[in-house]
Amino acid sequence: MKNIIQLNEVDVYFKEYKVLSDLTFNIEEGDYIGIIGPNGSGKTTLVRSILGLGGEVRGEIVVGDRRNIAYLPQLTGSKSKFFPAKVREIVATGLLKNKSFPKFMTRRDHEKVDEVLKELQMYDKRDSLIGELSGGQKQRVLLARAIVSEPKILILDEPTSALDPKLRDKLYKLISELNRNKGLTVLFISHDVGTIEKYVDKVMYLDKKLVFYGTPLEFERSEEIKKYTGSLKH
Ligand code: ADP
Numbered sequence: 602m603k604n605i606i607q608l609n610e611v612d613v614y615f616k617e618y619k620v621l622s623d624l625t626f627n628i629e630e631g632d633y634i635g636i637i638g639p640n641g642s643g644k645t646t647l648v649r650s651i652l653g654l655g656g657e658v659r660g661e662i663v664v665g666d667r668r669n670i671a672y673l674p675q676l677t678g679s680k681s682k683f684f685p686a687k688v689r690e691i692v693a694t695g696l697l698k699n700k701s702f703p704k705f706m707t708r709r710d711h712e713k714v715d716e717v718l719k720e721l722q723m724y725d726k727r728d729s730l731i732g733e734l735s736g737g738q739k740q741r742v743l744l745a746r747a748i749v750s751e752p753k754i755l756i757l758d759e760p761t762s763a764l765d766p767k768l769r770d771k772l773y774k775l776i777s778e779l780n781r782n783k784g785l786t787v788l789f790i791s792h793d794v795g796t797i798e799k800y801v802d803k804v805m806y807l808d809k810k811l812v813f814y815g816t817p818l819e820f821e822r823s824e825e826i827k828k829y830t831g832s833l834k835h
Contacts (some may be wrong), residue, residue: 602629611660613650618760620646633780633787635797638807644790648756671752675760693729695746697723716747737768773800
C-alpha cells in the first residue's frame, strides 16, 4: 500500500516545551487508525501538526496536498455558529471552502450535497434547521460537510466528554463504512480504547512519544502496553 502520511524524526514544541518527541511512522492509504493515549499526551497536537496547524515542527512531515484532508475538531453536540442555517446549506459550505472566487454552487455541487446526505441517511432532513436536530444528527451533518468535498484523509477528534455510548458506536460504524466503501484514510482520536479497537485497522498509542503502533490484536498482546497501562486497564 502507498504511504499517504509520513513522519520522520518529528519533534513538536510550544515555545521551549517539547510536546512530542521523535515520531517516525507511515500511514498507508486506506488505513483506519485509532489514536489513543492519556489526556495531554499530544494527540490533538499530532493531528494539528499533520494539518499544518500545530506548534513548531522539527523533522519532516510529508502529507502532499493538505486540501485533501478534512478535519472535524471535537464533534460537540451544538454548533450554534450555523444557527439558523438549513442542513443542506451547512453541508454546501464544505464545498465552498476549496473554491476560488467567485464562490458559487453549480448543479453538480447541489447533487453532491444530496448524495452525501443520502449516504449518511440525512436526506429527509435536508431542509431542517440545524438547531432542530438531535446531537447524533448534528454530528452527521458536520461529517457530511467534512466529506462532501471528497477528501482522501479524514481526521476526527472525539470530545473528551462522554458521549452516549450508542451514538459513539454508531459513529465508529459509520466511519468504518466510509473507510471501506470510499477508501478514505481515517485518523480518529478516541477516548474509548475498548470500543475503537473493534473498528480500526491500527492502534496508535501516544504518550508524548510513539509508545505503540500496530494492529488491535498486537495491541492487546503488547507487553509494552501492559507495562504502560497496567494500572489503568486492570
Ligand atoms: P491530548 O490531545 O492528547 O489531550 P494535546 O495535544 O491537546 O493533548 O496537548 C499536549 C500538551 O501540549 C499539553 O500539555 C498541552 O497543555 C500542550 N499544548 C497544547 N496546545 C498548546 C498551545 N497552543 N500552546 C501551549 N501548549 C499547548
